Amino acid sequence: MANKKNLNFKQKYGFSMPKSYLFRAKKGLNKQIVESISKMKNEPSWMLDFRLKSLEIFYKKTMPTWGADLSKINFDDIYYYIKPVESQAKSWADLPSEIKDTYDRLGIPKAEKDYLSGVNAQYDSEVVYESVNKHLEKLGVIFCDMDTALKKYSKIVKEYFGTLIPAHDNKFAALNSAVWSGGSFVYVPKGIKVKMPLQAYFRINSDKFGQFERTLIIAEEGSDVHYVEGCTAPVYSSSSLHAAVVEIFVKKKAKVRYTTVQNWSSNVYNLVTKRAKAEEDAVMEWVDCNIGSCVTMKYPSIYLNGKRARGEVLSMAYAAKGQHQDAGAKIFHFAQDTTSRIISKSISRDGGRTSYRGLVQVRPGAKKSTVFVSCDALILDEKSRSDTYPTMLVKESDTHIQHEATVEKLGEDKLFYMMSRGLSRYESESMLVNGFIEPITKEIPLEYSVEMNRLIRLEMTGSVG
Amino acid sequence: MDKFNQKMSFIYLNKNKKTKYIFNSPGKYTVFFNNISGDYKFIINSKDVDLDIFGIIIGKNENIFKINTDQIHDAPKSNSNLLIKGVLYDRSKFLFKGLIKIEKSGQKTRAYQKNQNLMMSDQAFVDTKPYLEILADDVFCTHGSTTGKIDKDSIYYLNSRSIDNKKAENLIVSGFVNEILEILKQRTSKQEYLSIKNEIEISL
Numbered sequence: 029m030a031n032k033k034n035l036n037f038k039q040k041y042g043f044s045m046p047k048s049y050l051f052r053a054k055k056g057l058n059k060q061i062v063e064s065i066s067k068m069k070n071e072p073s074w075m076l077d078f079r080l081k082s083l084e085i086f087y088k089k090t091m092p093t094w095g096a097d098l099s100k101i102n103f104d105d106i107y108y109y110i111k112p113v114e115s116q117a118k119s120w121a122d123l124p125s126e127i128k129d130t131y132d133r134l135g136i137p138k139a140e141k142d143y144l145s146g147v148n149a150q151y152d153s154e155v156v157y158e159s160v161n162k163h164l165e166k167l168g169v170i171f172c173d174m175d176t177a178l179k180k181y182s183k184i185v186k187e188y189f190g191t192l193i194p195a196h197d198n199k200f201a202a203l204n205s206a207v208w209s210g211g212s213f214v215y216v217p218k219g220i221k222v223k224m225p226l227q228a229y230f231r232i233n234s235d236k237f238g239q240f241e242r243t244l245i246i247a248e249e250g251s252d253v254h255y256v257e258g259c260t261a262p263v264y265s266s267s268s269l270h271a272a273v274v275e276i277f278v279k280k281k282a283k284v285r286y287t288t289v290q291n292w293s294s295n296v297y298n299l300v301t302k303r304a305k306a307e308e309d310a311v312m313e314w315v316d317c318n319i320g321s322c323v324t325m326k327y328p329s330i331y332l333n334g335k336r337a338r339g340e341v342l343s344m345a346y347a348a349k350g351q352h353q354d355a356g357a358k359i360f361h362f363a364q365d366t367t368s369r370i371i372s373k374s375i376s377r378d379g380g381r382t383s384y385r386g387l388v389q390v391r392p393g394a395k396k397s398t399v400f401v402s403c404d405a406l407i408l409d410e411k412s413r414s415d416t417y418p419t420m421l422v423k424e425s426d427t428h429i430q431h432e433a434t435v436e437k438l439g440e441d442k443l444f445y446m447m448s449r450g451l452s453r454y455e456s457e458s459m460l461v462n463g464f465i466e467p468i469t470k471e472i473p474l475e476y477s478v479e480m481n482r483l484i485r486l487e488m489t490g491s492v493g
Numbered sequence: 494m495d496k497f498n499q500k501m502s503f504i505y506l507n508k509n510k511k512t513k514y515i516f517n518s519p520g521k522y523t524v525f526f527n528n529i530s531g532d533y534k535f536i537i538n539s540k541d542v543d544l545d546i547f548g549i550i551i552g553k554n555e556n557i558f559k560i561n562t563d564q565i566h567d568a569p570k571s572n573s574n575l576l577i578k579g580v581l582y583d584r585s586k587f588l589f590k591g592l593i594k595i596e597k598s599g600q601k602t603r604a605y606q607k608n609q610n611l612m613m614s615d616q617a618f619v620d621t622k623p624y625l626e627i628l629a630d631d632v633f634c635t636h637g638s639t640t641g642k643i644d645k646d647s648i649y650y651l652n653s654r655s656i657d658n659k660k661a662e663n664l665i666v667s668g669f670v671n672e673i674l675e676i677l678k679q680r681t682s683k684q685e686y687l688s689i690k691n692e693i694e695i696s697l
Binding site for chain 2: 392405407408409410412413414415416417418419420421422423424425426427428429430431432433434435436437
């Protein structure tokens with residue numbers, strides 16, 4: 029590139045704004061902390077019971093013995109609850125200027141204001157800015173943060189909360205269940221198709237602060253919704269923990285797509301439990317892009333419970349220096365004529381490590397089910413590493429299962445060809461990498477897709493020009 | 494060593510009871526096993542090793558086969574290629590875990606791993622875990638696995654040629670395993686080939 033601008037990634041995105049809190053719980057985790065979180069939020073007693081039970085389970089559960097290295101997480105060195113400045117601002121103008129500033133730097137507000145329907149921006153652990161479009165209200169769609177949902181729609185919340193991912197599912201789900209705050213709640217009534225994607229921006233902006241959002245999406249019969257979460261977090265010196273739980277109920281003939289563009293700072297442990305249940309003729313799609321964080325362990329899962337249900341996971345991971353992206357998918361076929369497709373693309377560079385870890389189970393009776401799994405990995409230099417750990421458990425003969433994986437480096441021939449056309453090596457490399465992940469990026473909304481291509485370019489060359 | 498003058502070796506795992514094989518010199522090696530369980534390590538410590546690993550598993554009744562294979566590439570410019578075919582009748586179970594591991598020193602490796610299974614009964618069970626761990630960058634590795642039952646159209650076609658269901662099924666299964674037997678024919682002595690072929694025909 030002729031005029032190389034030195035827009036170092038860390039200089040550009042690696043900032044943190046001064047912090048002001050209304051309340052910050054003490055570091056560490058104990059019964060009092062959990063009780064005080066619940067009290068601060070004025071929660072009903074069943075939620076407090078749920079939290080306390082989950083805390084017990086958290087203590088009993090052991091850390092996962094497989095996957096990425098989690099030994100550096102110190103549960104006593106984390107703030108479990110921070111309440112940011114004044115609650116819920118009604119419009120963009122009401123937000124404190126430093127919060128607006130942070131968003132401005134990321135170039136978000138313009139995009140948000142101009143193009144997006146529902147804005148639900150999360151600053152620290154609580155949603156401070158939320159503008160539910162009138163259009164959504166008219167349709168009867170509920171889109172709000174989880175804390176509000178618990179107050180206003182507690183009947184619906186109680187019916188579904190923690191039923192798909194119970195606290196004893198794993199240690200981090202138990203932790204989230206005990207100390208959760210923030211997250212989104214989406215309820216789409218029968219037959220309603222939401223045309224615009226619902227978006228929530230998440231940011232962690234406080235040192236040593238774990239963010240534990242809890243998201244619940246319920247799509248009633250025949251409805252259609254696309255939920256998008258994007259994350260851009262500033263860089264910090266000490267470890268942060270992000271352990272979210274996402275539960276999605278896709279009823280008969282409904283369709284839900286959940287898109288994540290995740291770019292945590294390079295010291296965040298991102299340990300997320302995501303699960304969806306698809307009933308008859310339902311369609312569930314996870315689109316999952318993991319770029320940042322130091323360790324990501326995330327395996328969006330789908331239970332195909334109803335006949336002809338379809339599940340799809342599109343996963344992309346990028347690991348650079350000091351990063352381990354352990355991502356994948358889990359799909360369970362319980363019913364006849366169910367289909368699933370997993371496409372994973374991973375790139376490792378500069379000592380990064382990407383792992384695909386997947387599980388597909390075909391239970392007895394899931395006749396005529398079809399499974400297709402494809403994982404492609406690119407390794408860009410000799411310091412990097414790529415692993416593939418797919419598992420397939422088949423207990424039904426009348427199925428069709430396919431799995432394939434490839435690992436390779438960028439083709440020298442292709443690079444040579446592009447360079448002979450006058451492109452620099454960097455340009456050729458980033459163009460090839462962007463082409464490699466294109467099947468995924470074309471599935472995400474345009475703004476994210478542009479952001480993603482820029483991020484990859486930035487990470488690849490250290491410059492955007 | 495030129496290609497036509499390469500050392501050829503054939504290792505029949507069922508007879509050769511070792512579980513760890515180290516390939517220290519260039520050459521073409523063929524490993525074969527049928528209907529066994531065990532943990533097998535294939536370590537490639539030399540360049541220009543061309544290793545083929547073939548396996549045939551035929552499960553009947555309550556048979557359980559559990560196979561772990563490791564293809565470890567510790568030297569550059571070698572190839573390894575694994576193909577395991579499983580045919581599972583009755584309540585048989587087949588658990589396969591295969592690992593291709595390319596160490597940092599294994600640049601310019603080409604490694605393949607493939608597991609294909611035919612499910613002949615509703616009660617059969619397959620668990621397949623084809624893993625890859627790649628620490629070098631200039632490599633090409635693929636793995637694939639397929640599991641399914643016999644295509645109804647194929648049976649129908651054979652029926653239309655006045656071949657009954659039982660016979661049609663047998664034809665398709667023998668075609669499925671013959672892909673491996675045909676290769677073995679060129680890799681081992683006639684005597685050994687015939688005895689392997691005979692053994693497989695009996696187990697079918």
